[in-house]
Amino acid sequence: MTDSPSAALPDYLSGLNDAQREAATYGSGSGVVAGPLLIIAGAGSGKTNTLAHRVAHLLAEGADPSRILLLTFSRRAADEMSGAYSASPARSRVSMPGWPVPGFSWAGTFHSVGARLLREYAGRIGIDPAFTIHDREDSGDLMNLVRHELGLSGKGKRFPLKGTCLAIYSAAVNTRKPLAEVLLTSFPWCAEWQTDLKGLFLAYVNAKQAQQVLDYDDLLLYWAQMVSEPEIARELSERFSHVLVDEYQDTNHLQAALLLAMKPDGMGLTVVGDDAQSIYSFRGATVRNILDFPEHFDPPARRVTLERNYRSSQPILAAANEVIAQARERYSKELWSERVSSERPQLVSVRDEVDQAAYVVEQVLAQRENGIQLKSQAVLFRASSHSVRLEIELTRRNIPFVKFGGLKFLEARHVKDVLAILRWAQNPRDRVSGFRAILLLPGIGPKTASRILENIQAAVPGCALLPEQPVQERVQPAWLEFATLLEGLPQRTWPASLEQVAQWYEAQMDRIFDDAAMRVADIQQLARIAATYPSQERFLTELTLDPPEATSDEAGVPLLDEDYLILSTIHSAKGKEWTAVSILNVVDGCIPRTCPPAPSRRSKKNAACSTWP
């Protein structure tokens, strides 16, 4: 690969180093689709950039953009790669002629691509194409409903709560392991309920089917089921000449299985990842996928390793390499950088959280004195709640900040309420949405809501007479108004339907919330976002699966020009970079989270914080 004279290479490849170029052009010039390729890409080694160049190179050699499937881990990564992402404080690294590419539309997360494929193939696998997608909270609510119906919640029983039930179910689905094994290895304290759980899950699955509802796991599960039909598998295999997967170390067994079903011989399949950066095992991701990838094929997949780091200075890499070296099984690689620095990462001990917050603020301000903008600095932490003290301190001292990760716009109650009304109008069988919507009325509680939903389910589909549902007399006027709203929605065009719902909801908000004002602003924001989607169906689907940057990430940004500090969970920070970074709560067992929990050298908890210049 690298022995061809660089003068013969297209311009856009000249910015890559040898290993990156080998990865980008693997299989080039042979005239046929290349065999399987595994790119092991260390942190900061230009992974995303390399993958984007590989796509560009495939296109330059005549590949059809509509036949390229690019699976990424987050919406941000997909945008970054298709050239749509520009808001990053870090420089945009993808700049190639003809980019973004028109017609290159199959880029997204496994879940969003799954949803798209399933809507298209619904008829052939026996599901309704108008299915509703439940997020985790909705799924939990449905699990709770079923749990109550089966009498598993009652008196003095210590049956697992809905969240735990859902986690167990999800783990079993994503790892494709039997319930007994999942319970034993991951939820041993629930093992005694195995029989009841089995029944619960069966009922949960039935409920989803009856209501035409798919949860996150179903998007993968049905996809896998779909490609187990040889004919559909062949179709999809031909439909996508190239399949490229980013962050492969964070895929789970199910995702690997459906990839292999679509590309059994690995032709046209490229996966990129770093076994040392697997951080989603709690969600069923297994590092085995990337470790075992080459041997799935005969001959084994080609492997290219990117070890040159462009992000950090050598002392930081040395520390990272030390940590990585403790992994039991891994692809050997040694990150290196030309960026020398005499500054080493610092591990700072502080007395408690208050001191930690004060120290970090001092550091941040000192760095700003040194000319590093707040925007070029970040504070990272493992769990969203770890930053509360710091947020208080920042607010007190009038330092602007934006927090990534943690609770999101779309998870706020008022936003969910509005979406529930809309979803229920679109899919009247969706009990969770209906329940939530009906409870919004004053004077109607869980009992009345359940009764109404049962009446509607029992009635002839399409002929459920909403206004005639029995409610208490004093509730009657409000109920009629609500029923009129719902019945009018299908006639409305998009986004008028959402505006109609928002208008009704805003009239209820003063009664429901003490702090209605801020929430009203959110609803108006939601209406603005809605206007950017072409249809209600796409709005509802894509909003749950790919929350737009504007909601989850930038909602709190006052002005683009303004300077602000970045706070982020480590998970949300994946792939981003800053000039100066502080990490909170660096305590044994929390960060790094190594397997053998070495006895702590320092006795104080919450006592560490490190700054990496």
Place this chain on the structure above:
DNA sequence: CCATATGTATTTTTT
């Protein structure tokens, strides 16, 4: 019986 007010315990990480 049913809706709502109050109180108490809890919060990894995300599609």
Place this chain on the structure above:
DNA sequence: ATACATATGG
């Protein structure tokens, strides 16, 4: 900020 359990009021 929310979820669940319990108490009170219509």
